Amino acid sequence: MRDNAIILDELDTPAALPAGWGVHTEPGRYRVYRRADQAVFAHSAGPGSWKQFLHPPHRLIARLDADLNLEAAGDGPTPATGPSSQPPSSQPPQPDRPAAFLGVRGCDMAAIRILERVLGGDAYPDSAFAARCAGLFIVAANCTEPGGVCFCASMGTGPGVAAGYDLALTERIDDSGHRFLVEVGSAAGERILAELRSRPATQAEIADARAEVAAAAGRMGRSMPDADLRAVVRESRESPQWEDVASRCLTCGNCTMVCPTCFCTTTEDVTDLTGDHAERWERWASCFELDFSHVHGGSVRQSGESRYRQWLSHKLGTWYDQFGSSGCVGCGRCIAWCPAAIDLTAEMGRLVELREEADDGHR
Template sequence: MMPDDTVVIDRAGLDHLVDVLRGHGYRVIGPQVRDSAIVLDVLDSGAALPAGWGVETAPGRYRLHRRDDEAVFAHSAGPGSWKQFLHPPRRKMLEIGPDLEAVPVEDVPPRFAFLGVRGCDLASIEILGRVLGGGTYPDASFAARRKDLFIVAVNCTEPGGVCFCASMGTGPGVSAGYDLALTERTGADGHHFLVEVGSPDGARILAELTSRPAEQAEVTRARTEVSDAAGRMGRQMPELDIRALLRDSLESPHWQDVASRCLTCANCTMVCPTCFCTTTEDVTDLTGDHAERWLRWASCFEGDFSYLHGGSVRQSGESRYRQWLTHKLGTWHDQFGSSGCVGCGRCIAWCPAGIDITAEVGKLAELAGDPDADG
């Protein structure tokens, strides 16, 4: 992290970065304040960044607050993730007219530039790449969106109350998979960003900005601030063999306990940056002359998600939560070679019942008699 050629840009330089990316034809996506949350959306200029805003998170809780500085990346994950741009929530696949001919809808995505991608979310983009972009039948829509993606990552120095990326090995620092990486610093020596280059495209964009070489002391302080953030995570995933725990806990009484709190609302799967399931819907207009097929996100918490002829395989909330957790943290390894969880904490903050994935794993371990069950 932070090699010798690290440079420094100021706040005006960050705004210029947005302009330069737009000038190169990128659709720049970044954080901004809307509807009492920090959301990800198209950035027309750096002025829309959430300067001076922080967030407070806890199970079932997310609140914005004003900071006493003008930091723009001092907020943990909001309700939206970058997934919505790489794997849209709804996408029209084909249209059928009166002649009953199915016409595929042309899918020509923009070239995206993501500004402000934290370690957890960088890992989630990599996971989605393996899930949707890999294998024998890659998802063409995802692949087209991912192909020219420019990523400006952010080393996190402000973890939130529901964050646990350090215990998932995905943050708070970023180490690969970006074009440029920023570390934001505020304080006595001013508001600035240390910038590292991660690709030739990143070097080309950085060359258009006004920057100066970073001093060794600045690099050392920034490194310390990022590593200190690992010790300020609000949560941690218990350090144990979770795959084995879940494999051996299929009949645990704890699933019933979770089900007594879980509303099966599917919020956790909608906000999760790695949940990828979809279903298709066919719709017609009132005349019956025009029909469309849409792809939309689906959730393993939906009643008809596991519908087979004759009924749903998972009829109880207990079985649906167990499916979600055992896939996310267990069988995901078998399918895709890693955990499906990056420790962003979104599912904890946005669960209306405050159900906490780290606490539920800890409780399962405790009931299984694991001495390391301290989430």
């Protein structure tokens, strides 16, 4: 817990887990509350995602000194502040360390797989990203407490975690106590489990845990419309709905920052005051920034309308053409953290309605 939110950070002790905290979410709203039990995974997604570790917000790419000695930073340090707010760093690049992620939900597991396809695949893999993924140990957590903005069930990514984990936990608290059903997904997971105090689960415990996860699918706060979303966004290019959403959207880019799959970056060069030292940094960028589409002569997408349309059309449409899946995993972060309470499931619902009305008008 930090700043009234459940965040993702390095764990020094199990006591730092958010035991007994739950989360209420709705469009434009995220509030923690005290639960009656000490559950550690009974909360939906917070503002952070695993993207911040695999694809950091700021990254030093290279340094250049006055004698033109170039030093590639590789997978360099990830400071809390970025290139525009700090002088060139004097720290040496730090070697990467294998990481273990604890409590990865189904939606976020799907997001990690998407990042692997986008950044780690094809002809130009991002070697720094691949280095961070190497040796990754994933302890997944099947979701039993979906939030008000969650819709992973309608995106086919949760609430259970299907594959890709080393260990998967289902947290259970009842008259028998606080315990976890553990499923093993890899040899590494099996080795870790062998070091823990455990016993074989009974068939009743397995059925009970599965039923709890299945019930969570019916308690999602919302769902994506059951329609051909690719066709909807493709055929809605001139829809008046884009103007409507633009009248509410602040083009702040929050939705892209919290999204676990948005991957765009830009590069910035900085020098110190003596001119003896320069650094090149990579930082997250957003398609809501005016200069994101800047080419010769100005920005291609000048209006908020065109920028929101670009974001949603890419997420739910052209992402399939590029990467073979939807770019949205249904985590709901962009809905909770939008200051204007814009909800992409509602926007898609309206686009579907308008398309159906147009079809009816043509009959």
